[in-house]
Amino acid sequence: MTGTDDQEFQIRVREVTYDDYETVMTIASPHTFRDGFDYLPAKFQHYVDDPYTFFYIIEDVGETAAITVFTCKDDGEAILFKTMRNHPKWVGNGFSKAARQPVLHSMAPYFIKRAKVSKMFYTVADEGRKDVLKHVRAEPSTTFQCKMNVMYFRCDLATLHQQLVGDLDGMGSLPALSPVQLDNMNKLLQSDFSSTVLSKSEGFVFVDWDPYKLNESNIKRFVEWGHHILVDSGKPAAKSLSFGGSYMTPRGRVYHIDVHSTDEVLC
Structure with a gap:
């Protein structure tokens, strides 16, 4: 070679x-x-x-x-x-x-x-x-698209927790968030959810940098991997989908939070 x-x-x-x-x-x-x-x-x-x-x-x-x-x-x-x-x-x-x-x-x-x-x-x-x-x-026939925003932040965990608790106290008007279970995943797989919340990402969700199609097999895989999956209680369909998890690195624990939402306030 x-x-x-x-x-x-x-x-x-x-x-x-x-x-x-x-x-x-x-x-x-x-x-x-x-x-x-x-x-x-x-x-x-x-x-x-x-x-x-x-x-x-x-x-x-x-x-x-x-x-x-x-x-x-x-x-x-x-x-x-x-x-x-x-x-x-x-x-x-x-x-x-x-x-x-x-x-x-x-x-x-x-x-x-x-x-x-x-x-x-x-x-x-x-x-x-x-x-x-x-x-x-260098790959032939490559096209480039950027369809997500990524925010990095580092801070003291206790300070962050205190700030989040204070923010949540003032968000009583927002719809409740609930964990996604295998028996209620149909709410996420409705066509109107993908066509609104995931329209700009062509039906993909991003979980810790990796893109996946939103389908039943992938939701089951996320649950098996121990990811936290939250969806809001909006009607007739949810307006947001969030994933969370963490892992250890040589320098410390990394938490990843992936939020998919068309509602900036809800996000």
């Missing part, structure tokens, strides 16, 4: 196992990625176990050069490019481009077995990550 500037690569792609944890963490740089709030240590086991996740180590001449994660979404309808991390030695020399085809070739048996071809390949990236955007733009 030849890279840019006559750089020769001997690429081998293999699936990550539990025994690769330390190797992956070394490549992933969990103490520096996202300023120490890297999700990969917390999600390593899930990525290894999940049959819908392609978690690979990419080697060059027997050395671990990179890791990459792809997730198959919505029963194979789409593939999400979750992340790729290169060892510093393989940054800027065309390795990522050279590894693209071997990685896709490694995924092929899954789709051959299912006799189904995915219709969409996508990724979700922070606009501030110029390195990620450069890599994605």
Whole structure:
């Protein structure tokens, strides 16, 4: 396999196992990625176990050069490019481009077995990550759309809790929020909910950066994963849908809150 500037690569792609944890963490740089709030240590086991996740180590001449994660979404309808991390030695020399085809070739048996071809390949990236955007733009026939707003904040948890309690005291006129249960999920799957609340995202919901189609199988999956799911009591259909969860990182616990709403006050 030849890279840019006559750089020769001997690429081998293999699936990550539990025994690769330390190797992956070394490549992933969990103490520096996202300023120490890297999700990969917390999600390593899930990525290894999940049959819908392609978690690979990419080697060059027997050395671990990179890791990459792809997730198959919505029963194979789409593939999400979750992340790729290169060892510093393989940054800027065309390795990522050279590894693209071997990685896709490694995924092929899954789709051959299912006799189904995915219709969409996508990724979700922070606009501030110029390195990620450069890599994605290298894909042919790529279009770019930004359909969500992301807000980051860090503060003392006790102060935040006190502020939230004070804010909630003044919101008595808002509709009540209730947890979504498997036996009342039909309220979310009504067509008028998707056509209003999720119209700009084409029926996708975002849960901790990952896009999913709003359907019964995905709602069940969120419940199994232990996500908190809230919906308002608006009539005739709900006006908001929220997801929440948390995980530990090398620097501390990260809480993710994903709110989908057409009502700014309710949001």
